[in-house]
Amino acid sequence: MSIPAKLNDVLHEMPGIKVRMMNERRVRVDLSPDTLPALLEILKGRLGYCHLSAISCVDWVQTDQFELVYHVWSHMLKTMVSAHIFISRQPGQFISVYDIHAPAGFFERDIHEMFGVHFEGAPNLNKFILTSWGGPPPMLKSFNTREYVEKTFDWVQYSPDWLKDIEAKGGGID
Amino acid sequence: MSDKLPVIEDQPEICRSVDAGERSVWTRVMNRFADHCRARSLFVLHYCTGCGAIELPPTITSRFDMERVGVSPMVTPRQADILLITGYLSIKTLKRVILSYEQMQSPKYVIGFGSCTINGGMYWNSYATVKRLDQYIPADLFIAGCMPRPEAVQQVLLKLMEDIDAGKANGWQDYYNNYDRYLGNQQALFGESWHTPTDVIAEAKHYGYLADGTMGRHTDLLLKRADYALDRVPEDYPERGKNERRLP
Numbered sequence: 001m002s003i004p005a006k007l008n009d010v011l012h013e014m015p016g017i018k019v020r021m022m023n024e025r026r027v028r029v030d031l032s033p034d035t036l037p038a039l040l041e042i043l044k045g046r047l048g049y050c051h052l053s054a055i056s057c058v059d060w061v062q063t064d065q066f067e068l069v070y071h072v073w074s075h076m077l078k079t080m081v082s083a084h085i086f087i088s089r090q091p092g093q094f095i096s097v098y099d100i101h102a103p104a105g106f107f108e109r110d111i112h113e114m115f116g117v118h119f120e121g122a123p124n125l126n127k128f129i130l131t132s133w134g135g136p137p138p139m140l141k142s143f144n145t146r147e148y149v150e151k152t153f154d155w156v157q158y159s160p161d162w163l164k165d166i167e168a169k170g171g172g173i174d
Numbered sequence: 175m176s177d178k179l180p181v182i183e184d185q186p187e188i189c190r191s192v193d194a195g196e197r198s199v200w201t202r203v204m205n206r207f208a209d210h211c212r213a214r215s216l217f218v219l220h221y222c223t224g225c226g227a228i229e230l231p232p233t234i235t236s237r238f239d240m241e242r243v244g245v246s247p248m249v250t251p252r253q254a255d256i257l258l259i260t261g262y263l264s265i266k267t268l269k270r271v272i273l274s275y276e277q278m279q280s281p282k283y284v285i286g287f288g289s290c291t292i293n294g295g296m297y298w299n300s301y302a303t304v305k306r307l308d309q310y311i312p313a314d315l316f317i318a319g320c321m322p323r324p325e326a327v328q329q330v331l332l333k334l335m336e337d338i339d340a341g342k343a344n345g346w347q348d349y350y351n352n353y354d355r356y357l358g359n360q361q362a363l364f365g366e367s368w369h370t371p372t373d374v375i376a377e378a379k380h381y382g383y384l385a386d387g388t389m390g391r392h393t394d395l396l397l398k399r400a401d402y403a404l405d406r407v408p409e410d411y412p413e414r415g416k417n418e419r420r421l422p
Binding site: 129130131132134135138143145146148149152153154155156158 | 265266269293298299301302305306309362
C-alpha cells in the first residue's frame with residue numbers, strides 16, 4: 001500500500017505538509033490553512049481532483065480550534081485526499097474555496113449555519129436549513145442542547161397504573 | 175354587512191315555530207347519524223415525515239389490507255379525513271403539517287404515530303425536533319412505540335372508528351374552541367409573525383364553534399399582521415394600515 005507516485009510528488013511540493021495513507025483509496029493530509037487553496041488548485045489542475053465530496057467541520061474545545069476537512073476525489077487516480085486544517089475558533093474565519101470548487105458554496109453555507117464559521121468570499125451565507133432559528137449555531141460544543149430543549153419544550157407527564165405498581169416495588173423507567 | 179334578518183311585524187303565524195331545545199335534539203340525532211356513517215368511510219393522509227412511513231405499505235396492501243375496515247389512503251389533505259403523522263417532526267416540518275391540517279375539511283382527525291409524536295421519542299434532546307404534537311394541533315389518538323407494527327395501526331384505526339361513532343373524537347372542535355392556545359404554542363416556535371392562509375376564526379364561526387378560547391392575545395397578533403385579511407381588520411383598529419405589505 002503506497003501513495004501513487006504522481007500524487008506523492010505533488011503533495012510534497014507543499015511546504016510543511018504531513019501525508020498519511022489511511023487505506024489504499026484514502027490519503028490524509030495535514031497542512032497549514034494558508035496553503036490549502038493552493039493544494040486544492042494544484043490537485044485539481046494536475047491530477048484531476050475535480051470532485052469536492054464534502055467539507056466537514058469539527059469543534060475542538062480543548063485547543064480552541066475548528067478543524068476543517070476538505071475531501072476531494074480524483075476520477076483519474078481513484079484516490080481521495082482529505083485535507084485537514086485547523087483554524088482558530090476566535091474569530092472563526094477562513095477563505096472560501098468557491099472559486100476552485102463551486103459546490104463549496106453549499107458546504108460553506110451549511111458550516112456557517114451550524115458552526116458559525118465565516119467564509120470570506122462565499123457566495124451565500126444566508127440561513128439554509130434552520131429557517132426559524134434564532135439561537136447560537138447549534139453544532140457548537142458550547143451550545144447546550146439539553147438546556148435549550150428543557151427551556152423550549154415541555155413533556156407529557158406519563159404515569160400509568162402499571163408503572164405505579166412497578167415503582168412501588170422499587171423499579172421504574174428512569 | 176349586517177347579520178340580522180329584517181324583522182317583519184304582525185306576521186300571521188303560518189308555521190309552528192321550532193323552539194331551540196327541539197332543534198338541538200334534532201341536530202344531535204342528525205349528528206349522531208352522520209358520525210355513524212362517517213366512521214365507516216375514512217380517508218387517510220399519510221404525512222410520512224419519519225421512519226414510520228415504512229410500516230404503512232404493509233398496512234395498506236394485501237398483508238393487512240386496511241381497506242377491509244373501510245379505511246383507504248388519500249393523496250391530498252383537502253379530501254382526507256385523517257391525518258396520520260408517522261414519526262418525528264422537525265420545527266420546519268411542523269409548519270407544513272399545520273398548513274396541511276388547516277386545509278382539511280372538518281370533521282378531521284389526527285393520529286400521532288410512534289413515540290416521537292408523544293414526547294420526542296429518541297429525539298427527545300434535539301433542538302430541532304418538536305416534542306409534543308398535541309400542543310400544536312389536536313391529536314385524537316396516539317400510537318406508542320418505536321416502531322408501531324401494522325397491527326397497531328389497524329388497532330388505532332378501529333379505535334378511532336369507534337370513537338367517531340360514539341361522537342368522542344372531537345379534536346377538530348377543540349382546535350376551533352381553543353385556537354388561541356394552539357396558535358400561541360405555534361407562535362412560540364415560529365415567531366410572532368407566524369400565520370397560515372387559512373382563516374380558522376372564520377371557519378370556527380361558520381361551523382358554530384366560536385368559543386371563549388377561539389380568540390385572544392395570540393389571535394390579536396394575527397389580526398395585526400395578517401395582510402391578506404385586511405378587510406377583516408376593523409376600521410378603528412389602531413394598527414390598521416401599518417403592515418400593508420401585500421403578498422406578491
